[in-house]
Amino acid sequence: MKASARNQLFGKVTDIRTGAVTVEVTIGLKGGDTLVSSITIESAQSLGIKNGDEVLALIKAPFITVVKDFGGYRLSARNQLKGTVKRIEKGAVNSEVVIELAGGDSVAGIITNESVESMGLREGDTASAVFKAGSVILGVKA
Amino acid sequence: MKASARNQLFGKVTDIRTGAVTVEVTIGLKGGDTLVSSITIESAQSLGIKNGDEVLALIKAPFITVVKDFGGYRLSARNQLKGTVKRIEKGAVNSEVVIELAGGDSVAGIITNESVESMGLREGDTASAVFKAGSVILGVKA
Amino acid sequence: MKASARNQLFGKVTDIRTGAVTVEVTIGLKGGDTLVSSITIESAQSLGIKNGDEVLALIKAPFITVVKDFGGYRLSARNQLKGTVKRIEKGAVNSEVVIELAGGDSVAGIITNESVESMGLREGDTASAVFKAGSVILGVKA
Incomplete structure (x- = not known):
C-alpha cells in the first residue's frame, strides 16, 4: 500500500465491541503493544472485520x-x-x-x-x- | 466566508441518516463527487440541515x-x-x-x-x- | 504535565451529558469561555469525571x-x-x-x-x- 499516513502499523484484531453507532476494534501489534480504533458500524460491516484478522492501522x-x-x-x-x-x-x-x-x-x-x-x-x-x-x-x- | 480550512467545498445535501448520537450527512459536490460528514444530532438540529440544502464542507x-x-x-x-x-x-x-x-x-x-x-x-x-x-x-x- | 499539545486549557466541569456511546463534557475555562469535549463513555467512567472537577483540555x-x-x-x-x-x-x-x-x-x-x-x-x-x-x-x- 502506498499511502501518506506516516504511521502504518500491522496487527491482528483481538477484540471487537459494537456500540450503537461505532465499533471499537482492538489490535494487537506485532511488538506486543495494543491499539484501539473506533470506526462506524457501516465501515466495520463493509470491511467485514472479525477477530483474528490481519489489519493495517493508519495514523497521521x-x-x-x-x-x-x-x-x-x-x-x-x-x-x-x-x-x-x-x-x-x-x-x-x-x-x-x-x-x-x-x-x-x-x-x-x-x-x-x-x-x-x-x-x-x-x-x-x-x-x-x-x-x-x-x-x-x-x-x-x- | 473567511476561514483557514484549506478545503472549502460547496455541495447539496442528498441524504441524512440519523443515528443514536450522530447524523451522517451525504453531500453531492458540484463536480459530481460525493462526500460524507458526521456531526452530532445537536449540531444537525441547531443548523436545521435538510435534504436539498446548499452546504459548505470544511476540511483542514x-x-x-x-x-x-x-x-x-x-x-x-x-x-x-x-x-x-x-x-x-x-x-x-x-x-x-x-x-x-x-x-x-x-x-x-x-x-x-x-x-x-x-x-x-x-x-x-x-x-x-x-x-x-x-x-x-x-x-x-x- | 509535559505534553506536546499546543493548547492546554484549565477549567471546571459544568455539565455532563451521557449519550449512547459518547459523553459530552462542558468545561468552564478560567476566563469565562466555555469548551465542549466529546469522549467515550468508557473513558468518562475510567476517569470518573463529575461536575465541578478541575480538568485539563488538550487540543493540538x-x-x-x-x-x-x-x-x-x-x-x-x-x-x-x-x-x-x-x-x-x-x-x-x-x-x-x-x-x-x-x-x-x-x-x-x-x-x-x-x-x-x-x-x-x-x-x-x-x-x-x-x-x-x-x-x-x-x-x-x-
Missing part, C-alpha cells in the same frame, strides 16, 4: 500528542503507547518525533519545536504517543 | 491522507475521493498535495516530504484523498 | 480552524471561541496564529500561510478558533 503524524510526563494526570485518549524517543528531526516550525515502542514498532508524531523545547524532549527519553481511537483508519486486505 | 489539509496505491487494502475511512495530482508544493518538512477530482473540485492535503518520496508521488498521478467523516465541519447559510 | 494546534468572517454561515463544530489575534508567526509553509479569548485564555492554531493571506488575517483582528468536540482530549488529576 499530526494526530499524535507526545507526553513526556503525565504529572499526575490521566487522559481520556484511548491510545497511550509508551516507548523511547529514538529520533527528533527539526524543521522550521515543527519537529518529527519518533517513539520506539517496547515491542519494536515505532510511532511518529509531528509537534511544534516550541513543544520539544518546553518539554525538554531529547533522544533517549521515555515518552508516550497519545491519540484518540477516532484518529485511526483501519485497512483490511480485500 | 492535515486531515487528508493521500493514497497512491491501495495495494489490495480496503480502508475504513468514509471518504476516499479519487482524482489526479495537480500540484505538489514542497516546504521544509511537509508538502501540500492538490488532487483534482473528476468533477473539477480540488482537495488539498498536507503530508510529509518523506511520504511524497516513499510513494514516488508525482504530478499527473492518480491518487485518492482519504479522510474520515468526522473530519468534516459543515456550514449552512443562516 | 492543527485541529484549530481560524475563522475571520463567517459570511452568514453557521458551522457544525461545537467549539467556536471568539477572541483577538495576538500573534501570527510565519514558518515556511504554515503559520501559528494565537487568539486571545475574552477571559484571557489563549488558543493557538496552525494554518497555512496561504490561508493567512487569503483571509487578510492580521494581529488585532477579531477571529474565532473553531474545533470539533472530538478534537479535545481531557485530563484529570489522578
